[in-house]
Amino acid sequence: MAKRIRKAVFPVAGLGTRVLPATKSIPKEMLTVVDRPVLQHCVDEAREAGIEHFVFVTGRNKAVIEDHFDMAYELDDTLQRRGKTKEYDALKQDLPPAGATSFTRQQAPLGLGHAVWCARDIVGDEPFAVLLPDMITLPGKRNSRCIGQCIEAYEKHGGNVIAVEEVPPQDTHMYGIVSVGKDFGHTFEINGMVEKPPQGTSPSNLIISGRYILEPQIFDILATVEKGAGGEIQLTDGMKKLAEKQGFFGVRFDGKTYDTGSKVGFLAANIAFAMARDDIRPGFLAELKKIVGTI
Known part of the structure; x- marks a missing residue:
């Protein structure tokens, strides 16, 4: 019987260069989509799926991430004294339980594979999730x-x-691509992976989209895998080696992913998440119609 997935790793050490200058002094993960930081949306997703422990692989100038997932005594006290019960309760609901968050440092930008490897001692010998916060x-x-x-x-x-x-x-040349083996409909066996294949050579049009479940053996492989594209330790290269020993399966995600690391994706995410909110949709839609009507 498969072990239950309890832990999730969030690689949050990136610089966010695609959305400069917004990320000059604010971590890209803390930019807000509607009224929640991008990273909070990812943590929400993990909590909904039953994740109990959240492991953040941080870098320099990311202390605000740790503060966000901690208590804010002055703010809590002010909200209570002013009778803002709804806002206070919302903050309490978002706060992870004591001991449910861990933070480790990736001292140098050596790639996604290296960032995941940095979480090895916290994850331990159990399967885990990885959520890319973009x-x-x-x-x-x-x-x-x-x-x-x-x-x-x-x-x-x-x-x-x-x-x-x-x-x-x-x-397809812009992404990591998988090739399809035995197909089960929503899921399928993966029988190959390639990072950014030259145009015309891709085995499919299915891209790796930033959500993973990995067995702990990936850590030993990432410790020795050679640097790949961009001179960095690539998670895809480590997974390809792990696939020589263990099975890999693809999930055709039924839903929509937004890349908030790009300016267009970030704007699209704000629109989509606002439209998904019953408390915001009517007024926001009216404003959108005004804007579109002037174009």
Whole structure:
């Protein structure tokens, strides 16, 4: 029987250069989509899926992330004294339980694979989830977000799981791509992975979309894997080596992913998440119609 997925790793050491100058002094993970930081949306997704322990791999100038997931005594006291019960309760609901967060440092930007490896001692000898904080998701017909669907696939198949989404064939050279083996519909066996294949050589149009379930053996591989694209330790290269020994399965995510690390993706995410909120949608839609009507 597969072990339950209890821990999730969030690699949050990146510089956010794609959205400068906004990220000059604010971590990209703390930019807000509607009224919640991008990283909070990812943590929400993990909590909904049953994750109990949240491991943040940070870098320099990221202390505000640790503060966000801690108590703010002055703010709490002010809200209570002013009778702002709704706001106070919302902050309490978002606060992880004591001991449910861990923070470790990636001292140098050596790649996603290296960032995941930095969490090895906290994760220990158990399977775990990885959520890239640039990517935030909304559910589709299955009514669960991406990491929840990945955990469902893990419980069905075991092994390692990668969420994938379709892109136009002409865009496959910009992403990590998987090839499809035995197909089960919503899930399938992965029989190959390639990072940013040259145009015309991609084995499919299914991209690795930023959500993973990995067995702990990945840590030993990442400790020795050679630097890959960009001179960095690539998680995809480590997964390819692990796939020689263990099964990998893909999940066709039923929902929508927004890349908040790009300016267009960030703006699109704000619109989509606002429209998904019953308390915001009517007024926001009226404003959108005014704006579109002037174009």
